[in-house]
Amino acid sequence: MxxxxxxxxxxxxxxxxxxxxxxxxxxxxxxxxxxxxxxxxxxxxxxxxxxxxxxxxxxxxxxxxxxxxxxxxHPEGPVVLALDLRQSNWRSAIVTLDGSLQDPEYRRHRSRRPQVVLNNLRRQVEQARQQYGDRLRMVSLAVPGTIRDNHLMQAPTLEWAELDLETITEGTGLPLLAGNDATLSGVAEARTGAAAGAGTALHLIIEVGIGGTLLIDGVPAQGASGAGGEYGHVPFGDRSRACPCGARGCWDLEIDGRALARHLKQGRPDDPYAYTEEVLRRTDRSARAAVTKVVSALGSGIAGLVNAHDPDVITIGGLAIPLRAAAERTFKEAYEGGLMTFHRGSPPPVLPATLPDGPLRGAAALALDQLTTEPAIAAWVAQR
Structure with missing residues (x-):
């Protein structure tokens, strides 16, 4: 045979x-x-x-x-175009079957209007198709928002909602695989990063709000419609507080720059990410107190997720890393204090993520999963 x-x-x-x-x-x-x-x-x-x-x-x-x-x-083998859409910029790379990132590009948004950004991404797709021809088999896109069937349902950090992301590949014949950026960064950590080898891993990342994913053997648990992992909208916070997502009491509102500004009795920052970095650089008592409250909310929330999911390991990325480092003792007390008794003897380790380009690598990894299926291989061979 x-x-x-x-x-x-x-x-x-x-x-x-x-x-x-x-x-x-x-x-x-x-x-x-x-x-x-x-x-x-x-x-x-x-x-x-x-x-x-x-x-x-x-x-x-x-x-x-x-x-x-x-x-x-193979240098003449199939490739994927991976795209990572961020709040202020976007990145792209061509990905080969061994996960190598080639031809990386980085562009800042001149406008954050949805149609302008999507048109720029479409031009990148067209350029890649022109350069690689039939070797280009798929486009994989990481987006900071809730994704369902290649539709963006909402992206609070971009102030976007209800968009068909398939416009970036329409008419090209290329399939699109769109996913949440936090989910995809978790995929990358579980495959080749800090959680590699873990059977069950929980990944969390703070930028504006907190997102993440639960991974079983490197595969994200995405829910019935692909919108799983919206941990920032678990009601771990003050129920009197309304979230832009439409729910109340979201954990998002307790662990980023918006929470720091509230504790410091300042207005909502235009850029919560940059504001968090600014507060972390401060050494005054009020800033330290605000950081301590946020870190306590982070640690106790992670404990709640550990009680729910029982992971082998937790990885944290983005601003979660410097926040925890700024109040390590507070984090430890909140985390271990929120765990069920049987977890406390050997609590799952909380490790810093190791892949700063995690969303791009995660987008690539899930696309490669599809390129290595039997039907995809058969389709490739049929064209040789």
């Missing part, structure tokens, strides 16, 4: 999945993980080379034993 065709490309899919999850993996390691014989692994990778999906380079010598090779993405 042809190894690549067994189970409608199942073995090829398994090999490519290992490549996306462990860039630079050796052929021998793939064989061990998938329990393939040396001969089967050699034949599968040879056929994948023939259809321009992988290439191989000699692995560094490990002394005695049969030499092996490192698997890499």
């Amino acid at each position: 042809n190894p690549v065709r067994r189970g409608q490309w199942q073995m090829a899919s398994d090999v490519l999945t290992q490549l996306t999850r462990q860039p630079g993996i050796t052929r021998a390691a793939v064989a061990r993980t998938l329990r393939l014989s040396t001969g089967s692994a050699t034949e599968v990778t040879a056929r994948l080379r023939d259809v321009h999906l992988v290439t191989e380079v000699p692995a560094p010598s490990q002394g005695r034993g049969r030499p092996t090779t490192l698997l890499r993405a």
Whole structure:
């Protein structure tokens, strides 16, 4: 039986999945993980080379034993365009099957009007399609907002609502995969970052408000319609306070620059992220007291999520890292004090995220999951 065709490309899919999850993996390691014989692994990778999906380079010598090779993405293989839309800018990169980011670009918004920004993203898609032709298989987009079926439901930081994001790929024939930025940064941390190897991981990130995701074996739990992980809108806060999302008492309102400004008896900051950074630089007593209140709300909220989800590890990103560092003892007391008794003996560690470009890498990772399925491989091979 042809190894690549067994189970409608199942073995090829398994090999490519290992490549996306462990860039630079050796052929021998793939064989061990998938329990393939040396001969089967050699034949599968040879056929994948023939259809321009992988290439191989000699692995560094490990002394005695049969030499092996490192698997890499083929230089003429399929690619993804990953886009990361932020409050003040957007980034893009071409992503190969081994997760390498190529041709990175960074652009600041000249206007935050939705149509202007989406038109700029569409131009980036068209340029990538012109450069890479049929090698470009998908566009993956990270957005700081609630996403449902490639529609943006609301993005408070951008002041956008009810937008069809597929306008950036309309008419190109390219599928779009749009996701929440916090969810995607969690995917990146679970695949190759601080939570790599964890069976169950909780990721949280503070920018304007807090978002995140629960990941099981590196896959986000996105809910019935893809809008899961809106942790900032769990009612951990003051129920008398209305949130822009439409709910009351949201945790969002207790843990970012808006909360700091309220504690300092100042008006709502135009840029809560920059305001938080400014307050963190201050050394006066009122600023320290405000930070302590916010950090306490952060720690106790994380404890509540641990009680609900029972993760192996929690990763935190964005402003959560310097906030915690500014009041480490307060965070520890609030976190451990909010845990159920049986968690306190060995509380799940709360680790800083390690990938500053997490949303872009997470968008790439979920797109590569789709490119390495059996139907996607078969469609690629049919065009060779």
